[in-house]
Amino acid sequence: xxxxxxxxxxVIHRNPAxxxxxxxxxxxxxxxxxxxxxxxxxxxxxNSFHAARAYQEGTRALDRGDPVAAIEALERAARLAxxxxxxxxxxxxxxxxxxxxxxxxxxLRRAVALDCENRAAQTNLxxxxxxxxxxxxxxx
Numbered sequence: 001x002x003x004x005x006x007x008x009x010x011v012i013h014r015n016p017a018x019x020x021x022x023x024x025x026x027x028x029x030x031x032x033x034x035x036x037x038x039x040x041x042x043x044x045x046x047n048s049f050h051a052a053r054a055y056q057e058g059t060r061a062l063d064r065g066d067p068v069a070a071i072e073a074l075e076r077a078a079r080l081a082x083x084x085x086x087x088x089x090x091x092x093x094x095x096x097x098x099x100x101x102x103x104x105x106x107x108l109r110r111a112v113a114l115d116c117e118n119r120a121a122q123t124n125l126x127x128x129x130x131x132x133x134x135x136x137x138x139x140x
Contacts, residue, residue, distance in 0.1 A: 051087070061073060061094075085115035088107045088111035091107040105132060
């Protein structure tokens with residue numbers, strides 16, 4: 001059951017993709033922006049700005065159910081901010097929505113490795129691992 005959470009006036013709305021979850025949009029945005037801003041100065045700050053924009057673009061694409069656009073934007077964000085756990089978490093969700101379980105697992109594992117307190121990434125990883133295990137059991 002995939003879930004993404006968006007906070008609007010204190011209410012969390014669930015995306016039609018049930019099961020996996022993310023932190024509330026506002027909290028994620030500030031966390032990612034702070035992480036990206038702290039990652040460098042000068043030209044790196046410009047990269048941080050572009051990474052945050054790509055992250056937001058990818059998150060919006062994921063929310064509207066467009067995994068192709070989400071993957072494109074979130075891969076760009078991951079190149080610009082390779083140590084941002086939230087970017088890796090959303091990239092994992094996008095890969096999973098696009099049907100690429102192997103890449104989804106890799107991104108979600110990276111998200112957890114980057115931030116062991118990222119509960120959304122931990123939950124998403126556990127669910128995708130469970131799904132992958134079920135597929136393996138069903139394959140003769």
